[in-house]
Amino acid sequence: MAAHRLSPFLPDRVWCAFALLVVFIRQETEAVRCYCDPCENSHTNGTCETKPGGACYAAKSLTSLSKNDVLETHIWGCLAPEGGTLFQCEPLPVPQRELSMCCKEGDLCNLYLNLTFEPSDNPFEYDDMSPEPRPENVVPIILLISLTVCLIFLIAIFALVYLRCRRQQRKRKQLLVDCEHETFIPHGNTLHSMIDESSGSGSGLPLIVQRTIAKQISLVRSIGKGRFGEVWKAKWRGENVAVKIFFTTQEQSWFRETELYQTVLLRHENILGFIAADIKGTGSWTQLYLITDYHDNGSLYDYLHLHALDTSEMLILAHSAACGLSHLHVEISGTRGKPAIAHRDVKSKNILVRSNGTCCIADLGLAVRYVSETNKVDIASNTRCGTKRYMAPEVLEETLNENHFDSYKQADMYSFGLVLWEIVRRCVLNGVVFDAELPYYELVPNDPSFDDMRKVVCAQKIRPTIPEEWATQEYLEMMGRLMTECWNPSPAARLTCLRLKKTLYKMLEELEGNPK
Structure with missing residues (x-):
């Protein structure tokens, strides 16, 4: 009755919802x-x-x-x-x-x-389909392929370089006879006796000995380094020798210097004695040997830093160095003549001092020859250049006539004038001696550039200072005049080496009072 009484007050929608709920509950x-x-x-x-x-x-x-x-x-x-x-x-x-x-x-x-199943929902059509590569999977694949190609390319380059090096080594070995089948120098012989008994051309030891000497040499200690390689004191059959070991990149310099030292009639007491040239090495390394006489006093540069000179010693050093350079410059005619040679790198470090106090010219790696038959200058093909501090004005200004051989000799004389200045500075005068210095030491840095030297030598026309004290001593004053003539700005006005040698000999003769 109560529900019936309330029904007028409930909407029809509520009754419908209630009925559905009852059906759902019943169904559940x-x-x-x-x-x-x-x-x-x-x-x-x-x-x-x-x-x-x-x-x-x-x-x-x-x-x-x-x-x-x-x-x-x-x-x-x-x-x-x-x-x-x-x-x-x-x-x-x-x-x-x-x-x-x-x-x-x-x-x-x-x-x-x-x-x-819907026709589009065939589950087996996916079995035969490979998944499409996603973009992030493509990048590693491309990178792997690129790295593989680069690796193959690098391996090919290394293989070509290796084969080329092997070919060059075989080519060098063809220049030598198999050392295992050659005869060594008999014991009891010396280097100089073997040289004197050879052809007499002054070309060092006989060729068969040169091709075996490297195996008999033991290196003692390093005595110098340069842009070409390294110089060692070494022993051969109990005798001291100097071994100049060239870098493999300087093979052309080694060929050139060996060729010049083997020039007929080049041997002279004031030119470094050539003994042999040889190649030592295996398949993995190679050493280019140039074997020469060894001198305990070292270079003139080192000698001047350790010794003060009297007038006689000064003149002997200057005269003997001039003799060596003059022998290079002169041409000897004849069937077995000697061509004229210009050094092109004259400096105190390329002049050695022998045990008797005389000098000898060394390092012919940059030298040029004059071939009179063809009237041409034989210039080395290597990339080395001279020492900037000692370069003549025409070399610094690049005005030197490369087709005229006298131009090279005149440039040598300018450099030799600077060497004379270094020698004379170490001569004792009234109990006083100057320190050993390089030319232009007060004007340019230790390793001057072309521009530094061009500014001082060519633009400002400065030359090494000649102290006033030299005017009080006859021989020092004469030496000052000689070096001034050697470094004259005009190449044609410079002294020739032959003229300088004769003048120095006359001065030495007067000093000793013993004409020869």
């Missing part, structure tokens, strides 16, 4: 009979009954037997309310080989579920 609380195959119990007559809230389900699976043959498998059954209904009843977002559906709208409702 009632059990449903479902078709099952296979069934858990064989006595159920092909049906099963769910618990309240459960559902009926049907499932279909596909199995590929071959490329064109597919086996279908169907399953029907009951789902408990607490068991995987969500997983089995929700459709999957992508095509799979299994399809399942469920229902709870009445008994045996799962017999009428439509388990059909």
Whole structure:
């Protein structure tokens, strides 16, 4: 009665919602009979009954037997309310080989579920398709291919370089006779006796000895380094020798200096004595040897730093150095004559002092020859240049006539004038001696550039200072005049080396009072 009395006050929509809720609750609380195959119990007559809230389900699976043959498998059954209904009843977002559906709208409702794959959802079409490479997968592949190509390219370059080096080594070895089958110098002979007994050309030891001497030499200690290589004191059969070891990059310099030292009639007491040239090495390394006489006093530069000179010693050093340079400059005609040679790198470090106090000219790596038969100047093809501090004005200004051989001799005389200045500075005068210095020491840095020297020598026309004290001593004053004539700005006005040698000899003769 109460509900009936309240009904006029409730809207129709509320009554409808209430009725649906009652139906839903009833549906959720009632059990449903479902078709099952296979069934858990064989006595159920092909049906099963769910618990309240459960559902009926049907499932279909596909199995590929071959490329064109597919086996279908169907399953029907009951789902408990607490068991995987969500997983089995929700459709999957992508095509799979299994399809399942469920229902709870009445008994045996799962017999009428439509388990059909869409034509576009064929799950087996993906088996024959390879996944497309994603952009992030393409980059490593491209990088790997690029690295492989670069590695192959580098290996090819290294192989070419190696083969080229091997070819050069074989070429050098062809210049030598197999040392295993050559005869060494008999014991008891000396270097100079072997040289004196040779052809007499002054070209060092006989060639067969030169090709074996490197194996018999033991290096003692390094005595100097330069841009060409390194100089060592060494021993051969108990005798001291100097070994100039060239860098492999300076092979042209080694060939050039060896060729010049082997010039006929070059041997002179004031030119460094050449002994032999040889190549020592294996397949992995190579040393280019130039073997010469060894002098304990070292270079004139070192000697002047350690010794103060009297007038006689000064004149002997200057005269002997001039004799060596004059012998280079002069041409000796004849069947076995000597060509005229210009040094092109005259400096105190390239002049050695012998044990008797005389000098000898060394380092002919930059020298040029005058071939009188063709009237041409034979210039070395190496890339070395002279020492900037000692370069003549015409060399610094690049105005030297390279086709005129006298131009090179005149440039040598300018450099020799600076060497005379270094020698005379170390001569004791009234108990006082100047320190040993290089030319232009007060005007340019230790390693001057072309521009530094060009500014001082060419633009400002400065020459080394001649102290006023030299005017009080006859021989020092004469030496000052000689060096001034040697470094004259005009190449043609400079003294020739032959003229300088004769003048120095006359001065030495007067000093000793013993005419020769």
